Amino acid sequence: MKKMIIHGGKQLSGEVVIGGAKNSTVALIPASILSESKVQLDGVPLIQDVSNLRSILVDMNVPSELTGTCLEIDPTAIISKPLPNGKIKSLRASYYFMGALLGRFGRAIVGLPGGDDIGPRPIDQHIKGFEALGATVSNERGAMFIQAPPEGLHGAKIYFDMVSVGATINVILAAVRATGTTTIENVAKEPEIIDLATFLNNMGAKIRGAGTDTIRIDGVPHLYARNSHTIIPDRIEAGTYLAMAAAIGNGITVKNIISEHLDSFLAKMEEIGVHFEIVEDCIYVYPTGDLKMVTVKTMPYPGFATDLQQPITPLLLKAQGEGMIVDTIYPKRVRHVPELVRMGANITVENDIILLHHTDKLQGTDVTADEIRAGASLMIAGLMAEGITTIHKVENILRGYDRVMWKLERLGADVEMLNEDEDPEDTELDDHSLVEKKAL
Numbered sequence: 001m002k003k004m005i006i007h008g009g010k011q012l013s014g015e016v017v018i019g020g021a022k023n024s025t026v027a028l029i030p031a032s033i034l035s036e037s038k039v040q041l042d043g044v045p046l047i048q049d050v051s052n053l054r055s056i057l058v059d060m061n062v063p064s065e066l067t068g069t070c071l072e073i074d075p076t077a078i079i080s081k082p083l084p085n086g087k088i089k090s091l092r093a094s095y096y097f098m099g100a101l102l103g104r105f106g107r108a109i110v111g112l113p114g115g116d117d118i119g120p121r122p123i124d125q126h127i128k129g130f131e132a133l134g135a136t137v138s139n140e141r142g143a144m145f146i147q148a149p150p151e152g153l154h155g156a157k158i159y160f161d162m163v164s165v166g167a168t169i170n171v172i173l174a175a176v177r178a179t180g181t182t183t184i185e186n187v188a189k190e191p192e193i194i195d196l197a198t199f200l201n202n203m204g205a206k207i208r209g210a211g212t213d214t215i216r217i218d219g220v221p222h223l224y225a226r227n228s229h230t231i232i233p234d235r236i237e238a239g240t241y242l243a244m245a246a247a248i249g250n251g252i253t254v255k256n257i258i259s260e261h262l263d264s265f266l267a268k269m270e271e272i273g274v275h276f277e278i279v280e281d282c283i284y285v286y287p288t289g290d291l292k293m294v295t296v297k298t299m300p301y302p303g304f305a306t307d308l309q310q311p312i313t314p315l316l317l318k319a320q321g322e323g324m325i326v327d328t329i330y331p332k333r334v335r336h337v338p339e340l341v342r343m344g345a346n347i348t349v350e351n352d353i354i355l356l357h358h359t360d361k362l363q364g365t366d367v368t369a370d371e372i373r374a375g376a377s378l379m380i381a382g383l384m385a386e387g388i389t390t391i392h393k394v395e396n397i398l399r400g401y402d403r404v405m406w407k408l409e410r411l412g413a414d415v416e417m418l419n420e421d422e423d424p425e426d427t428e429l430d431d432h433s434l435v436e437k438k439a440l
């Protein structure tokens with residue numbers, strides 16, 4: 001286990017470049033096994049989730065090579081193998097191997113995914129989609145057994161009961177090589193879904209409507225990757241650095257952003273009173289003055305992302321007045337609150353609503369990152385706080401934030417990462433080599 005030590009209170013400035021979207025990448029890597037030729041992804045974030053997915057590919061005889069941020073995946077000698085345990089449990093998005101294996105081989109045995117504790121995360125809509133395509137699905141000792149009929153999957157009309165990113169992607173992966181036409185209604189509209197559809201269409205798939213409420217897929221028998229695919233920038237990483245820039249920045253430019261993907265977040269920043277300027281794919285955040293407290297309500301895209309409610313919280317603590325955060329996607333996503341309270345934040349949770357009050361100053365202390373965005377929230381709070389903040393379970397941050405230590409240091413932050421049992425005097429770990437070491 002690792003810990004991050006932050007010597008807080010230093011104003012940050014300069015530039016930070018956003019990496020490829022985690023939530024695209026973790027779908028694109030499983031999707032690559034649908035190709036019958038080599039796949040190349042550009043702009044891959046250097047995160048633990050990517051290392052873990054690559055290690056799952058190895059179990060299927062799919063080698064991959066990471067050069068800088070370019071990942072080449074060779075699925076040409078793939079073998080159909082059950083994946084009931086192991087790395088599957090290490091991340092949520094491993095469930096995309098259900099749809100991808102079903103689409104490629106007509107069968108999948110995949111362990112139930114692990115991942116962050118952010119409240120209940122059922123997969124009933126994924127299963128409903130697979131069944132509509134003709135598959136039989138059973139849960140045996142913690143693994144999903146999914147089997148297409150002897151004649152293969154067939155197109156179907158599917159209506160999701162709720163908007164789900166994961167179910168939308170998983171059913172696309174299964175349906176893309178099915179016979180006939182699949183129509184999925186009430187789908188998620190996230191940019192990462194458009195990214196996946198673009199990737200698959202460039203391999204010969206016929207997917208229309210990604211980014212709208214209804215997706216139509218005409219199944220094709222084979223898919224071949226021919227060009228390299230550049231992953232869209234991570235809008236959640238971008239929002240995290242924008243919130244950090246507003247909270248503790250003395251003028252920061254966040255580069256490689258598609259600002260339209262952050263419309264609801266940027267509207268909220270304006271409402272709070274943050275001044276920023278958008279120039280092409282960069283956003284410059286001015287040092288902030290007086291800020292106004294607001295209410296944040298998370299919604300499916302294009303609404304305010306649940307993944308950004310925690311990163312924006314420390315900034316809101318600087319605002320005058322009282323505010324609240326209502327997470328309609330994950331109402332139990334409040335693991336950061338008791339930790340922020342230990343840092344002196346005036347924040348409470350009542351009936352799953354986070355109540356925010358102006359907080360004059362935060363004080364560094366020992367806190368734990370129980371999940372990725374709670375970790376981001378604590379990281380920003382630690383940078384704002386007086387004294388030293390030690391964040392435990394920092395792996396939860398590294399699983400989804402590209403080269404975070406290096407990026408923070410370049411902004412002028414005084415941060416270091418150590419093994420749990422090490423003293424600050426011992427050798428410091430660097431996040432890049434940490435992730436790289438684990439990459440294959």
Ligand SMILES: CC(=O)N[C@H]1[C@@H](OP(=O)(O)OP(=O)(O)OC[C@H]2O[C@@H](n3ccc(=O)[nH]c3=O)[C@H](O)[C@@H]2O)O[C@H](CO)[C@@H](O)[C@@H]1O
Binds near residue numbers: 092123125306
């Ligand atoms: C890898 C990835 O892209 N992760 C994102 C994805 O997670 P993920 O795809 O798991 O989240 P979903 O969009 O599926 O979840 C949305 C809501 O639907 C519920 N639900 C979902 C599926 C289902 O079968 N049944 C059901 O009840 C969930 O409990 C949740 O309340 O979208 C979330 C919501 O934007 C983000 O926080 C995650 O960062």
Ligand SMILES: C=C(OP(=O)(O)O)C(=O)O
Binds near residue numbers: 092115116372373
């Ligand atoms: C909850 C998240 O991711 P995952 O779905 O991979 O757990 C997240 O990125 O905030």
